């Protein structure tokens with residue numbers, strides 16, 4: 081039997097009551113759009129497959145709406161909130177849950193490896209959040225690049241960003257973000273979420289995406305950093321060929337002949353564009369160019 085209090089936030093009336101009680105003023109600079117739809121909240125928790133075994137990190141709890149759902153479903157929750165005006169509100173809305181810790185900090189400044197070590201003995205954690213959209217990419221890439229042990233990341237993001245994360249070669253949304261995310265994880269768009277599910281309404285569409293971390297990267301590059309530089313260089317100038325992208329990239333000093341030779345060795349046409357290459361081809365190209373530099 082679960083003796084925990086069922087989540088009561090998640091509808092417009094309760095949210096308005098909390099905001100009024102504390103005379104809370106929304107901070108645009110913190111990307112504050114609070115969820116007011118219980119169906120969406122249920123969908124996020126289901127997609128994240130949160131169980132009583134799990135330690136969950138929530139980024140940006142706001143007034144604690146999703147935190148209540150997480151606390152109800154998980155073993156333990158840690159919620160990191162930058163806005164100190166929300167801390168007394170969270171103390172109130174989360175008082176019935178003894179398995180939640182709130183940290184008043186900037187998520188980008190926190191040592192999340194240490195947190196996973198302390199709270200989950202270094203075992204992979206689940207991350208669930210309605211993200212502040214202005215820092216979606218630094219948050220997600222920071223988790224991957226700093227090798228925080230993560231099992232899955234289930235997050236609300238801007239609809240276009242979700243599409244870019246899931247895109248495959250040859251599509252308009254395919255780019256450096258698609259390749260970076262797909263190197264570390266398997267993306268799956270769970271649901272599209274319209275602006276009326278939030279307060280205040282954002283002026284963009286949203287989507288819930290689940291990123292399930294790979295145990296092993298799907299490709300092997302001798303120099304991961306160089307591979308990602310090549311990826312960035314090839315999408316820097318979208319309308320240009322890959323060869324021109326590499327030639328014009330500030331950090332590179334390859335000659336045109338060296339680039340052409342490398343493309344040939346990878347069985348790629350001299351005028352190939354970055355958007356048609358799959359991750360394995362970027363890995364092969366970076367292995368060859370590594371020998372050149």
Ligand code: SAM
Pocket residue numbers: 110111112113114115139140141142143144145146160161162163166185186187188209210211212213215
């Ligand atoms: N989880 C709540 C919900 O769904 O109703 C709020 C989500 S709101 C889109 C984003 C939250 O992230 C806000 O509470 C905001 O203050 C917080 N936030 C913004 N930047 C942050 C940062 N750098 N570190 C931690 N929290 C941040």
